[in-house]
Amino acid sequence: xxxxxxxxxxxxxYAFTRQHFVxxxxxxxxxxxxxxxGIEAQWxxxxxxxxxxxxxxxxxxxxxxxxxxVVEQRTKALTKYYWKEVWRLFKQYFRLPKIIMTVAxxxxxxxxxxxxxxxxxxxxxxxxxxxxxxxxxxWRFGSRVKKRRKSKEKHYLFEDxxxxxxTGGFVLQIPLQFLLHFHNRTELNFDNPWxxxxxxxxxxxxxxxxxxxxxxxxxxxxxNMKKMYPEYTLV
Amino acid sequence: xSNSKLxxxxxxxxxxxxxxxxxxxxxxxxxxxxxxxxNGELKIxxxxxxxxxxxxxADGLLDxxxxxxxxxxxxxxxxxxxxxxxxxxxxxxxxNYIKTMQxxxxxxxxxx
Numbered sequence: 001x002x003x004x005x006x007x008x009x010x011x012x013x014y015a016f017t018r019q020h021f022v023x024x025x026x027x028x029x030x031x032x033x034x035x036x037x038g039i040e041a042q043w044x045x046x047x048x049x050x051x052x053x054x055x056x057x058x059x060x061x062x063x064x065x066x067x068x069x070v071v072e073q074r075t076k077a078l079t080k081y082y083w084k085e086v087w088r089l090f091k092q093y094f095r096l097p098k099i100i101m102t103v104a105x106x107x108x109x110x111x112x113x114x115x116x117x118x119x120x121x122x123x124x125x126x127x128x129x130x131x132x133x134x135x136x137x138x139w140r141f142g143s144r145v146k147k148r149r150k151s152k153e154k155h156y157l158f159e160d161x162x163x164x165x166x167t168g169g170f171v172l173q174i175p176l177q178f179l180l181h182f183h184n185r186t187e188l189n190f191d192n193p194w195x196x197x198x199x200x201x202x203x204x205x206x207x208x209x210x211x212x213x214x215x216x217x218x219x220x221x222x223x224n225m226k227k228m229y230p231e232y233t234l235v
Numbered sequence: 236x237s238n239s240k241l242x243x244x245x246x247x248x249x250x251x252x253x254x255x256x257x258x259x260x261x262x263x264x265x266x267x268x269x270x271x272x273x274n275g276e277l278k279i280x281x282x283x284x285x286x287x288x289x290x291x292x293a294d295g296l297l298d299x300x301x302x303x304x305x306x307x308x309x310x311x312x313x314x315x316x317x318x319x320x321x322x323x324x325x326x327x328x329x330x331n332y333i334k335t336m337q338x339x340x341x342x343x344x345x346x347x
Binding site (some may be wrong): 004005006007010029030033034036037038051061062063065069070071072077078080081084103227229230 | 256261262264267269280281282285286289290292293294295299300301304305306307308309
């Protein structure tokens with residue numbers, strides 16, 4: 001009969017991965033299963049080998065850097081997936097039928113900027129709102145994650161990717177910084193048709209990206225995670 | 236892959252090919268299957284296998300499901316629709332490469 005590692009030993013393997021700097025539960029789980037399979041295979045051939053010795057042999061197979069490569073590559077892969085999803089969904093706003101909504105939104109913002117006496121204030125108001133709403137949403141997501149981590153001590157990699165906005169959060173601040181800098185130097189003249197077009201398109205597209213990174217993608221990734229790990233719940 | 240740098244570039248193709256022949260597989264199973272099929276000639280190292288699997292997953296070529304087996308969670312990989320297409324591409328690329336290498340290493344002379 002094939003030897004099977006006990007539940008207690010499985011918990012030891014989880015602790016072992018944590019000791020070797022694997023903090024995320026989803027990566028730990030894959031590594032624990034791999035190590036357990038390897039140890040069980042060794043026990044079939046060498047029934048007297050201790051758990052510790054067998055584990056040492058299995059771990060050595062990961063090379064001199066241990067689990068480091070696996071963790072780094074997994075983070076890179078998930079970040080890549082995140083931005084691919086953002087880009088894939090963003091492109092949809094330029095295809096039928098969504099492009100009709102996109103054009104309508106740009107025209108609406110344009111009318112508002114063109115005919116309102118407070119066009120400058122409206123424009124900056126839009127940009128600030130489009131920045132602050134997602135920040136608030138991500139902050140709320142972060143506090144839910146923190147609560148769960150306290151109670152269950154399970155960290156999932158995708159949560160960190162969402163919280164850091166695909167490790168590109170700073171990039172999304174740049175338009176805001178740029179506009180605020182610009183605002184201090186000169187007034188935006190929406191009578192100029194170029195400024196009007198660029199301004200209104202910017203508001204709409206910046207809004208789309210912020211909606212994707214703060215609302216759509218986190219929900220989508222959370223649903224994926226629930227499908228994979230049914231025990232996954234967010235407080 | 237520990238034994239030859241020549242195999243390194245083919246790791247993705249090997250994984251895709253194995254998954255095209257099996258409905259779903261987990262990491263350890265892939266390493267053992269390769270070892271078995273090549274009579275131990277080719278050993279996929281753990282440090283190379285998982286990064287490749289994760290990359291293929293991020294590229295949308297593999298789908299993932301997690302199931303409880305024995306007393307632990309196991310992550311299975313299977314091909315997506317685009318993964319199946321990519322497998323065919325990668326295999327024909329590899330076949331062409333083998334043909335080219337054969338022509339270089341063992342050229343057939345003709346009198347034409």
